[in-house]
Structure formats: C-alpha cells, structure tokens
Amino acid sequence: MTASSLVEPPTVADDLAPALESARGERWRPLLGTIVAVAVALALGAGLLLISGADPVSSYAALLDGAVGSRRAIELLLVQSVPLLIMGLGLCAAYRARVWNIGTEGQFQVGALGAGAFLLLTPLGSSPIAIPAAMLVGAAAGGILAWSIGALRARWEINEVVTSLLSNYVVLFGVAYVVRKPLRDQTSGASLQSERIPDVAALPTLPGSRVHIGLVLALVLVPLLLWALTRTPFGMRVRMVGMNADAAEAAGVATRSVIARTMLISGLLAGLAGAIQVMGVELRLTTSMSTGIGFTAIVVALLGRLHPLGVVFSALLIAGLSVGGNVMQLRVGVPNAVVLVIEALIVLFVVLANRRGLLAGGSR
Amino acid sequence: MSWSDVIGADALIPLLVATLRLAIPTMLAAVGECFCERSGVLNLGLEGMMLTGALAAFVGGHHTGSAAVGAVSGTLAGGLLAVVLGCFVVRGKVDQVVAGIAVVLLAQGVTALAYLRLFSSATTPPSVDGSPPIAIPLLEEIPVLGPVLFRQTALVYASMAMVAVLAWALFRTRFGLSLRAAGESPAAADAAGIRVERVRWIALTVSGAMAGLGGAVLIDQLELFRENVTAGRGWVAIAIVILVRWNPVGAILGALLFGFTDALQFRIQSAAGGVETAVPFELFQALPYLVTLLVVVASALHFKTRAQPRALGVPYDR
DSSP, X not given: OOHHHHHSOOOHHHHHHHHHHHHXXXXXXXXXXXXXXXXXXXHHHHXXXXXXXXXXXXXXXXXXXXXXXXXXXXXXXXXHHHHHHHHHHXXXXXXXXXXXXXXXXXXXXXXXXXXXXXXXXXXXXXXXXXXXXXXXXXXXXXXHHHHXXXXXHHHHOOOHHHHHHXXXXXXXXXXXXXXXXXXXXXXXXXXXXXXXXXXXXXXXXXXXXXXXXXXXXXXXXXHHHHHHHHSSHHHHHHHHHHHOHHXXXXXXXXXXXXXHHHHHHHHHHHHHHHXXXXXXXXXXXXXXXXXXXXXXXXXXXXXXXXXXXXHHHHHHHHHHHXXXXXXXXXXXXXXXXXXXXXXXXXXXXXXXXXXXXXXXXXXO | OOHHHHHSXXXXXXXXXXXXXXXXXXXXXXXXXXXXXXXXXXXXXXXXXXXXXXHHHHHHHHHHOOHHHHHHHHXXXXXXXXXXXXXXXIIXXXXXXXXXXXXXHHHHHHHHHHHHHHHTTOSSOOOOOOOOEEEOTTGGGXXXXXXXXXXXXXXXHHHHHHHHHHHHHHHHSHHHHHHHHHHHOHHHHHXXXXXXXXXXXXXXXXXHHHHHHHHHHHHHHHOSOOTTTTXXXXXXXXXXXXXXXXXXXXXXXXXXXXXXXXXXXXXXHHHTTTOOOSSOHHHHHHHHHHHHHHHHHHHHHHOOSOOSOXXXXXXXXX
C-alpha cells in the first residue's frame, strides 16, 4: 500500500497498465524466475535427501529414469498428466479471479463417483453413448459442488478456502461409504472397491500405445481455455476481478457472476478429470482414487502461472516427478514424500520469484 | 443401541470430559489463528504447523519418555514452521493464501519423510505413553463442571492457561492493541509508531507455536503418529476463526462445538458396538466437518456486518 493509494482509490487503469506493458516486453523475466525457482527447489530437495541419509545423485537419477527413461515410463507420465492438466486448466480460470478453489480434491472424487455410479447403475449399450454420458455426469457432479461453494462466496462472502476444504472431507467419507456398501464388489474380499465398470465405458487407448484418449480431450481443452481466458470479454472480466474486485465492481463488472462462473468451470473440469480417471485408469471406484491429486493440481496451476500453455508444461513436469518418485522409492528406497516436499518448495519459490504478480505477464 | 447410552445421565459427564479433551488441539490452533489474523496475516499453514508439532512431539516423547519434552518440541517445531512461512509472507510479501497452502504440503511431505526414515526399522508400531489425568482436589468435586474441567491431564491444563493468556493479551494489553491496529489499518498504525512488520512476525510465530502445541496434545491423546494424523483440524480451526468473527472467546466455544461432535461420533460408534446401524459410520466420521461447514454458512448468513480485520491477507509495504 503506497502513500498515493491512501489518497485516492486505484482506478482500473492503474491496475491494467503494468499488465499491458509487461505482456509485450517482459515475458522472459517471469519465465526465468520460474526456472530458477524450480532449480532452487530441486537443490533443496537434494539437501533434504542428504540429511535423510540417501544419495541425491542416485535418487535423482532414478527419478529421471523413472519419468522418461523408457517408453513405458513416458506412457505412464502422459497418463498421469491428463487429470493434472484438466484440473490445472480449470484452476487457471478460478485463480485468475482470485477465487481460491481448494476443493478440487473433492470435486475430482465426486466426479469419479458420479461417473462410476452412473455407469454401474445405468445400462448403456454402446461406447459412443456411455463414454460421453458418463463424462457429462462426472463433470456435472464436480460443477454443482464447486458452483455451490462459489455461490456462497458470491452471495454471502463466505470464504471459499474454508468451505472448499471442508467439503473435501465430506466427499471423502461419502465416497468411502459408497464403495463400502451400495456399490461394493462383493467378490473382492477384503479390499474396498466397487465392481468394474462395463467394458463399453472403458476409454479406448491411442493406437499403438497404452495412453487413453483422455489425453486428446485434455489437449483439446487447452486452446479452448486459452481462448476463453485471454481472448473473450469473459476472460477480461475474470482478470479484472482477480486484480481488484472492488475496482472491477465499480467499473460495472458483475463480480458475483464471475466468481460463481469461475468456480463452476474449475469444478466441471475437476469432475471431468475424475470421470476420465475412472474410465481410463482405475476402471472401478476405490477409496484410493485420488491420493491428493486435487492438491497436486493446485501446484500445477500455480507453476504454470495460471496460463493454459504454462499448465501443459507444469502438468508434464509434476506428472514426471510423480511417476519418477514411485520408481525412486522402489529402486533407491527414498520415500515418495520427498516429491511432495519438492513440489511444495517449487510453489513457494515460484510465488516468491513472481511476487509482483501471479499471472503470466506480471500483473498482480 | 439406545440414545440413553450416548447422552443419558450416566453418559453425559464422560461425553463432556471427552469434548474438552478432543477440543483442545483445535482450540489452541483456533485461538492462535485469531491472534494472527487480527494482526492482518492469514496463516493458512496452520494444518502443517499442527502436523509438524505432532511429529516433533512424537519424536521427542518417544526418545525421552516425557510428555513435557514432547510438548515443548511440538511448540518449537510449530513456531519454526511459522517463521518459514513468515519469511515468505511477512518479509517476502508473497500471496498469503498460496504460501500457506504450500507450507501445508511441505509439512505433509517432510513429516511423512521424517517419520518413515526415523521409524522404518521398528518391528511393532511405535507409540508414546499418554500423560495420566491429574485431578485437582476440591475443584473436581464441583457438580458437572468439576470432573469436566478439573480431571484432565497437565497438558490440557497448560493449554487452557495458554488460551486464556492469549485471549486476555489480545484485548487487555498494549501489545494486543498494537496488533489489532496492524490488522485494521497498518498505515495508520505505522504512522503512530507501531512496527507493523515486527508485530506480524510475533503474531504469526505465536499462532504456529500454539498449533504445534495443539499437535503435541493430539499425540499425547492418541499415543501414536501416522501420516496426516491431524486430519484437517487445522483447517477446522481456520473455519472456526471466521465463524466466530475473529473473537478468541468465541474461538474457544467454536472449538468446543467441534470437540463435542467429535466426542459424540466416537460415542455413537462405540455404543452401537460395531453392529451395522441404519446410518453408516462414515456419516459420523464426516459429522464434525459437516457441522463446522454448516455453522460457518449459518454464521455468515446471520451476521450482516463484516468483522474481518480490514488488512487481513494484504502484505504491508512501508
């Protein structure tokens, strides 16, 4: 808060000017800052490995090999990146408006639950019907949940960080119940899981690989979101609300509507990601479907600096860390938790490097 | 199962005792967070600080056999993590929401890593001995409140004292006034000679230390550690602060509400004796979070005026 801001309220022009300037000339500095931040985080991670008695060099070598060292590894990486990319895109929309949706974990699970339950309970004969239908159901489930949270914020200013977080826990227990009782696979013995979804609903893979077509869908969403967030009046309004909600309101923007809609978008995409995960990877409902992927998506969105193209890269990077981390754990014995630490450090240093603004382009 | 088993005359006192016991960790975190947010700093890393405190307390208690050592370790660990967050949000002026969440992820990763590395060679699951309840003579004879308030462990007594001190300090001391000024109008506070950044550093560190102590108390009660042992209590504490409108006394009551639903759900599950009830047990597990959520919404709908400190979440640049 500078002295001048005490004297008169900031106008919309004051807030937009730096964004417009830096979009032209300064695009490389924020990118450099992000790269340095990732490097620092990896270095600190290496230090942590040393302290915990592991050899950083062989650990990171195993990590790298596990991520991209073989065709199978790359396929796994791509499959893992799909939900991260989809959720990350949705969070771009919300976070650009500074609507802090921390509930993607719950929205993902409820989308998976919705799609899975739909497929198990509704007899649908053919793939071209079952797959899109289930995706719609999953997306809708996530969307409704997120929209409710957004409406509470928009209408009554109820803090969405808190409501979205608490809703994660409620959904978690809801899914646990459904898997344990109504949709339980009775033949599976001790493990808690539902029956397998009908084969017509399993996502086909890309010819010649084991990567499912969810990847194609995710990639299609990238230019769509890019266009929506940077080339439409809606995208402009989102950005204005994110920079200064009061100024935006004064300038005539329907901030409440923007808040609710961005939450809806992030929820729809999180639910869709859940549905795709069930149909492409898990093929049944379990209690271990998400394992924190909703929180990882937050890292992906922030690392990608809320830009759809940035999110493509960060989703691949984070997916690589994830997949590589599993191999590292198996081969070198270093717990997977190190990857979580590195991700958290990446976020901290990226926001530190970009503290003049979270958005790609340097605006606050 | 009959309801008299749960809240009948005989069951009520143990239920209330359990309520206070279960409420303490969240209460410590919530009152600490009130303190912090009143100075204008949003500490979203609370869950992480509680978790770190829990691990430190577990390690300390496991190696020395002393719950007091555990409590001190937990408090220090929580405070230390708060200092880390402070480097980013008070000094670095980084977005407090993002940094707070990152700190929680960091704590989850570090504690999981540390626990696995330190206890991987254990053949049986490691545990600590919980401290025994200490009854205060005379006071414990007071009907109803006596057993509830005065037959608790030393840690609980210490926690209740800490909470009272903090609540008093916020409203009855010069420092508390400076703190609240920093949260409402940092520029005016600065002009009046208050060192805003220093006040915020102190407030943030105190909230981390309180959360860490809360984690230690949790470990003392559970007598074990596991990944994410805090199970969202830190987040519930943040919700409580919002719903009681940043009032530390309200935060005490809010935490008691959470403790009550927690105690109730345990009671119901054990009274049902493992028999399949009509209502699934997952609903009871979700109950504390659901109730907190509903009360947050109800509170926002009920109160029309804004009680949020005006400078909350906004970094102060001199």
